Amino acid sequence: MDEELQQILKHLRLGSLLANWDELLGEARRGRFSHERLLKHVLQAEYRAKGEQALDRGHRGYFISFPELVAKLYASLADHSQDKLLRKFSSYDCLVIDEVGYAEVEPTQVGLFFTLMQKRHKTKTTLITSNLGFSEWGSFLKNKHLASALFDRLSATTHVFNMKDCVSLRPKLNDGGESDAA
Numbered sequence: 001m002d003e004e005l006q007q008i009l010k011h012l013r014l015g016s017l018l019a020n021w022d023e024l025l026g027e028a029r030r031g032r033f034s035h036e037r038l039l040k041h042v043l044q045a046e047y048r049a050k051g052e053q054a055l056d057r058g059h060r061g062y063f064i065s066f067p068e069l070v071a072k073l074y075a076s077l078a079d080h081s082q083d084k085l086l087r088k089f090s091s092y093d094c095l096v097i098d099e100v101g102y103a104e105v106e107p108t109q110v111g112l113f114f115t116l117m118q119k120r121h122k123t124k125t126t127l128i129t130s131n132l133g134f135s136e137w138g139s140f141l142k143n144k145h146l147a148s149a150l151f152d153r154l155s156a157t158t159h160v161f162n163m164k165d166c167v168s169l170r171p172k173l174n175d176g177g178e179s180d181a182a
Helices: 003-011 015-019 021-031 035-056 066-078 082-091 107-120 134-141 144-156
Strands: 061-065 094-100 125-130
Touching: 061 066, 066 082, 066 094, 066 107, 082 107, 107 144, 134 144
Parallel strands: 061 094, 094 125
Antiparallel strands: none
């Protein structure tokens, strides 16, 4: 683990992650985790380490995929419950939004997502996973100005873990579609 990542983990108070990094990486290799699954595994391990303390203090968190989130936000327009739903997602101490960039989104959905991020900005913790670089968000969100504003809010008080050069821990498939590790 490089020095910069160690400093970020210390800043984020993820001490048990730092202390158990080699063990967690070994578990990931044995489990043949993708980088995304490794991140989830690591966060779950860290959450377990702090979970009881957080629960005792009344902290709440929620995990949702981006397609599911924007679908729920969009559906809330039909019964005019979007304000209530935005308050609900804004209230979680930690909101984990997975797979940003995998689903096509409509302008209305993008607007609702932006509103949610604006409400959470500098007040609550939000974790976002995506295979897209920030430079690609303009075309994915179909609105370069809104993507720029969203990026501005997300990057103001954030730590970015770029896993672009990470090697997948999943086994490679051979020509027959079977795992080479089998």
